Amino acid sequence: MKKIAIVGAGSMAEAFISGILENGLIDRKNVWVTNNSNQERLHRLEERYGVRGTYDLNVLFDGADIVMLAMKPKDASSAIDYIRGHLTEQMLVVSVLAGVSMNTIETLANKSLSIARSMPNTSAAVGKSATAFAVNNRVTTEQLETTKKLFGTVGLAAFVAEEQLDAVTGLSGSGPAYIYYLIEAMEKSAVEVGLEKEMASELIVQTLIGAAEMVKNSSKTSTQLRKEVTSPGGTTEAGIRILEENGVQEAFISCIKAATAQSRKMGDALCSQLKVGKTF
Template identity: 50%
Template sequence: MKNIGIIGAGSMAEAMLSGFIQGEVYDAQHIYVTNKSNAERLNDLQRQYGVNISLNKKEILEKADLIFLAMKPKDVKEAIHSIKRYVTEKHLFISVLAGVSTSVIEEMLEKKVPVIRAMPNTSASIRLSATGMAKGAYATDEQLTFAKNLFKAIGTVEIVEEEQLDAVTGLAGSGPAYIYYLVEAMELAGKEVGLDEETARSFIIQTLYGASEMLKQTKKDASVLRKEVTSPGGTTEAGIHVLKTNGFKEMMIECVKQAQARSKELKHSFNEMLLKERA
């Protein structure tokens, strides 16, 4: 079994390690976590999950041959600079960084190291992530299959072209936050119409769960299921009318597009940074 090294200790890193451990994909003893300098955060992860921790990057690279890049995208340059002297071609890198291309990572590493980009979401912590994945120039199909199987243990995986990962980021990577924001609004609505918080939350959660299972099990289009619920002149039609009048669908489309655009902006900024360094 390969040892995993996770560089970064934020929400996405925790979601993955939690999913791997809870899903019995990896034992905690095979997972090594490091970050820039926050020893307190590392200690919290060790107490909660039993993983190995260290601020010594050399130690992490020597013990792990599968390395996850899970820091904030803005910190990737500094993070790679701190480890690249210890990197060998035996390492496989899996990056979960929004907007940072495999070619940028390969160039920063200054070695022909296999790099795979994965865009999961935080539902990985309960093994229900939706992950998009693409391989870089030096990664093999076998390594891509290995990475796909690894992430399938914490959700679903779709192999896409790397250019499509910006769209995956906008739709699925950021997607849970859109749903949580919807739930926030529904909870407020529940309060407004006279339900206590606990009762409203119970109804909302079950409604979301039931709707997602209907989509999954019936395989019907969302528009078809919506129309089946919406009787002419009924209560659902009255509610849907408000959403249509206020441009709900258009706002959701724009929401995803803006997140995708931000991912592209990050990618372009990293590419420009490398061009300036070469000049």
């Protein structure tokens, strides 16, 4: 990797900047970033990380072998149209745009491109993202290895087929919000049963971390681990019974299906708007 040009300067772009630099993937002087018009935001990134911000597209793309598309999905059409003259077939285009297919990106750019499309989540900010990515058939072996290293700087990276990315969006892309929602409920219940909020929050966070580590490091399934904790007539069984009576598991399944469907809907809407057909 010689130089990366990041189009978009939001929280996801910052997470990658931090990860790239912390892992020594590229020198900070070769990390360039731009956004639509928020000069203050660019200045903050320059000060915090020592990267370079610019609105001069000639400077931004000069010598860049990787271009990251990190704007909001709704701005993809106008942003790619704005930079299309600077995109070349030799560049690796890395997209973190939810619901935007690789075919759509090529159509917007009006040229063939080497593309890696990904779905990270907001835990990238602390280097713990669960990122899935797909590539098109123009990506070289070298570019694929670079892609793996790039996504590895913000957490776990898993290679999937592009048609699976909507499901990944519904599961792990939106997943942190589901967990935060669960934490909210646990915090409220803790107060109602008489625990101090600060202490309860510490217990909840450590409980989630511990449970996640158990699932990660144990050869047992999550179902087996749950049953081992659930003694007949015990406290856990009483709690699980209420969750089952209220259909909590079914609600989570429906939640992930709805988020997956919304990802597909967003992609289809953009394709329809641009009169682009999906390739999967």
